[in-house]
Amino acid sequence: MNNTQPMRALITGITGQDGSYLTELLLEKGYEVHGLVRRSSTFNTDRIDHLYVDPHTPGARLKLHFADLTDASRLVTLIDTIQPHEVYNLAAQSHVRVSFDEPEYTGDTTGLGTIRLLEAIRAAGSDARFYQASSSEMFGATPPPQNEETPFYPRSPYGAAKVYSYWITKNYREAYGVFASNGILFNHESPRRGDTFVTRKITRAVARIAAGQQSELFMGNLDAVRDWGYAPEYVEAMWRMLQHDEPDDFVVATGTSYTVRDFLELSFGHVGLDYRDYVRFDERYLRPTEVDALIGDFGKAQDRLGWTPKVLTPRLAQIMVEADQAALEVEGSRYVDAVQTA
Numbered sequence: 001m002n003n004t005q006p007m008r009a010l011i012t013g014i015t016g017q018d019g020s021y022l023t024e025l026l027l028e029k030g031y032e033v034h035g036l037v038r039r040s041s042t043f044n045t046d047r048i049d050h051l052y053v054d055p056h057t058p059g060a061r062l063k064l065h066f067a068d069l070t071d072a073s074r075l076v077t078l079i080d081t082i083q084p085h086e087v088y089n090l091a092a093q094s095h096v097r098v099s100f101d102e103p104e105y106t107g108d109t110t111g112l113g114t115i116r117l118l119e120a121i122r123a124a125g126s127d128a129r130f131y132q133a134s135s136s137e138m139f140g141a142t143p144p145p146q147n148e149e150t151p152f153y154p155r156s157p158y159g160a161a162k163v164y165s166y167w168i169t170k171n172y173r174e175a176y177g178v179f180a181s182n183g184i185l186f187n188h189e190s191p192r193r194g195d196t197f198v199t200r201k202i203t204r205a206v207a208r209i210a211a212g213q214q215s216e217l218f219m220g221n222l223d224a225v226r227d228w229g230y231a232p233e234y235v236e237a238m239w240r241m242l243q244h245d246e247p248d249d250f251v252v253a254t255g256t257s258y259t260v261r262d263f264l265e266l267s268f269g270h271v272g273l274d275y276r277d278y279v280r281f282d283e284r285y286l287r288p289t290e291v292d293a294l295i296g297d298f299g300k301a302q303d304r305l306g307w308t309p310k311v312l313t314p315r316l317a318q319i320m321v322e323a324d325q326a327a328l329e330v331e332g333s334r335y336v337d338a339v340q341t342a
């Protein structure tokens with residue numbers, strides 16, 4: 001690479017939770033960051049608005065492009081014109097419950113979207129390094145602890161689509177020599193987490209209940225066990241995978257486990273309330289097939305990438321509750337990173 005040229009990264013899913021933190025990380029490291037944005041009738045760039053500078057400004061290093069993972073020819077054009085050194089495929093229909101309602105669309109985006117992007121890299125003759133956002137949901141019904149050798153047993157259309165993407169990423173590594181790595185990330189959360197994932201649903205409700213703006217919270221299965229980490233730390237692991245000397249697959253997790261009920265207790269506890277006074281059951285939040293327990297063994301990422309988690313679930317719940325309380329005070333604000341560091 002020419003030393004005067006910055007590294008160029010292309011991020012699909014740049015407007016999502018992880019895309020926004022990864023963009024911050026790469027800009028800090030001096031990268032030129034290109035992001036794929038879906039055309040929408042309303043703005044969908046809330047999470048990256050604070051990073052955006054007018055492209056006419058000299059030295060602007062964040063560039064956004066309209067595109068969609070369902071549009072293969074557009075992906076070829078983008079790879080060809082941007083010539084990225086690294087491609088991070090974070091775009092997906094990422095909600096497990098929604099994947100039961102929209103299985104075909106989920107397969108198209110979360111599964112086939114990956115092959116479209118890998119084919120675009122091949123068609124453009126690019127030697128970009130490729131990161132695939134694989135998921136602990138691929139382990140599904142296989143009991144914990146789960147590591148890189150654990151067999152997959154997906155329990156949702158989302159999980160099944162991610163298994164396809166995992167294997168096609170591995171296949172392009174073996175068949176065509178693409179530097180393609182899978183990050184098998186366990187649940188990771190933050191004040192920028194989507195509103196309908198369980199942690200953020202809880203911490204937003206806690207902030208509203210504490211402020212007297214809500215009196216009940218309807219939930220599904222409180223017995224599910226998850227290994228919840230902190231998203232800004234997980235995007236660092238993604239970057240490290242692409243700096244490694246060879247492509248490989250890595251589990252990224254905290255190795256700790258809490259139930260949804262524990263997360264409720266921690267979050268309501270931060271504002272001095274008892275969750276049992278507010279939480280009600282609604283079967284609409286149950287899934288036809290549930291993933292009972294996910295607890296990751298991140299030993300390989302620790303040994304080979306030097307990555308370890310620092311923020312564990314109790315601190316995460318505190319960070320998210322405080323951020324949601326701060327966001328309530330800023331009229332119209334959806335995300336306030338009240339506490340960014342551990």
Ligand code: NAP
Nearest residue numbers: 013015016017018068069090091092094133135185187188
């Ligand atoms: P997220 O907040 O739901 O963001 C998903 C991103 O994908 C958004 O930018 C979304 O755009 C974009 N997208 C959706 N459909 C698309 C399409 N057809 N074409 C182009 N872009 C599309 O997800 P996240 O939590 O940041 O997760 C990032 C990735 O990691 C996802 O692939 C997810 O499945 C995977 N993952 C997440 C976790 C986790 O715990 N967070 C764990 C393991 C794996 P809009 O903003 O326009 O909707």
Ligand code: F7E
Nearest residue numbers: 094096135136137186187196197198199219220221224285
């Ligand atoms: O559910 C239970 C629910 O939707 C966690 C995605 O990022 O992580 C995420 O998938 C648990 C489940 O995340 C409600 O049944 C109870 O057992 O926050 P979630 P998820 O399904 O684990 C993986 C690793 C990904 O890859 C995905 O992209 O919480 N639960 N009551 C509920 N869940 C929700 N959403 N809402 C409830 O009311």
